[in-house]
């Protein structure tokens with residue numbers, strides 16, 4: 001089986017359970033899934049559990065192997081992860097930062113290194129920050145840092161890409177550019193991309209499937225139409241909302257009031 | 260759009276190549292400066308031995324008189340070599356420590372590592388307490404290492420527990436510093452007058468006890484450790500982005516840290532065992548290196564090594580020439596030079612980027 005399938009995944013910090021027996025139907029190669037939900041719902045924890053940063057039980061099957069059983073190195077070969085928080089104050093240029101992500105990986109030992117810089121740069125160009133290649137990372141704006149972090153995650157071109165709020169600091173144009181990039185990345189590489197978003201309209205527009213997380217459990221899952229309904233929004237976020245479609249057929253979420 | 264991307268790519272690649280070349284040049288320049296400093300260090304000193312005579316004495320030992328020979332080969336050369344090696348060891352240890360603990364103020368001295376090593380050494384020197392089975396020539400070093408490594412492990416455990424909170428770590432380091440200083444004071448209190456005098460001088464940090472044996476041992480430690488440091492350069496650079504990110508790149512962070520701390524302890528402890536606590540090199544060296552060359556550890560680590568050697572060499576020259584006829588213990592000189600830099604760093608920490 002190719003793709004990603006999560007069954008009975010539980011994870012937490014210390015004794016405290018955060019993610020509670022989450023199961024997600026299989027996501028095929030080339031698909032993008034948005035993970036949404038209120039603050040503190042456990043979205044980041046779910047991602048960290050998949051990468052092995054939080055102890056977890058259950059199974060995360062990817063292309064037929066359980067990621068949770070893999071050693072760090074094997075796991076890193078398949079998965080790349082962009083954490084939600086951005087590092088600050090690093091005396092490297094953007095290109096060096098992305099190059100580091102490539103060369104620090106144990107898989108990269110012994111490979112020819114002449115093409116690395118080119119590959120790193122191509123990733124920067126793809127995310128629209130080619131012009132920042134020689135810029136120091138500690139002198140970037142918040143959004144630029146986010147784009148650089150995204151490039152760091154994507155540069156190894158892993159078959160499974162986990163992105164924790166990659167667009168939260170981006171302007172309108174970059175939001176669209178990044179989402180388009182991520183989509184085409186999934187399609188061209190045959191990769192699975194899981195992406196945490198707070199912007200539901202962005203999620204509806206770009207994701208094949210949406211999982212709504214609430215208090216560490218799955219509140220809804222399905223296509224954007226199935227997952228984002230007034231009911232699930234009331235249940236997950238505690239808001240009264242209207243779901244409309246605009247002239248282009250895109251889903252509009254209009255929040256009327258918080259309950 | 261696409262063709263513009265292409266031009267952009269080529270320009271950026273050229274810029275990157277240029278950057279790498281410039282860094283290699285900076286390293287070469289630092290190396291040359293070290294060599295020059297080393298030569299000046301050899302030719303300077305309280306006794307009257309001219310520059311030309313000193314230098315020719317190194318190249319052709321036969322021309323020297325017996326006294327001159329002793330002066331150059333048994334005093335000045337080992338001391339100058341020790342200055343270079345101690346600078347290298349402490350600065351490299353500081354650089355790695357700062358990355359591993361994600362704290363620009365970390366250094367063997369500020370985190371109490373040097374004090375711990377001093378305490379271990381004091382036990383050996385003054386009270387003759389050591390690890391059974393260790394040959395007596397190495398007992399001081401072994402003790403110093405044991406205590407340094409123990410305290411570094413404690414620091415690391417704390418760093419993990421406090422989720423990398425920088426201030427907690429520094430505070431804990433200060434705690435260690437005071438604890439071990441108190442321990443050292445206690446040992447001094449218990450010591451005989453004779454051992455005490457020897458120890459007080461040692462505690463100030465000085466190169467005057469350097470001999471070919473200690474130079475060889477510290478040299479071996481530096482030469483053995485440095486390639487291992489360099490081998491982890493990319494992983495160490497990745498660690499600058501935080502544990503989570505480094506782990507997701509596939510870096511075995513725990514292993515990386517463990518071996519880095521092992522190297523750091525060995526470097527710091529050996530340096531302390533032979534020269535006592537010499538402060539601030541572990542902060543000033545890496546800091547200058549970072550400013551000159553950035554944080555790509557392929558360049559940052561060697562640069563730290565060289566800046567450490569350079570600063571120590573200058574301090575050694577200064578310690579001989581500040582007061583005519585007197586060699587001030589070098590620890591005092593580095594403190595006077597290092598303290599302002601340290602304060603500068605602390606103040607810069609407060610300003611928003």
Ligand SMILES: Nc1ncnc2c1ncn2[C@@H]1O[C@H](COP(=O)(O)OP(=O)(O)OP(=O)(O)O)[C@@H](O)[C@H]1O
Pocket residue numbers: 013018037038039040041042043044045046084
């Ligand atoms: N390192 C940690 N140690 C202990 N508890 C944590 C830790 N990180 C997060 N938590 C707790 O886990 C819960 C879920 O956090 P998580 O970061 O997964 O939420 P999230 O859905 O990503 O929220 P947000 O939208 O704000 O990013 C929160 O209640 C939080 O307090």
Ligand SMILES: [Mg+2]
Pocket residue numbers: 043044045084164
């Ligand atoms: Mg989160």
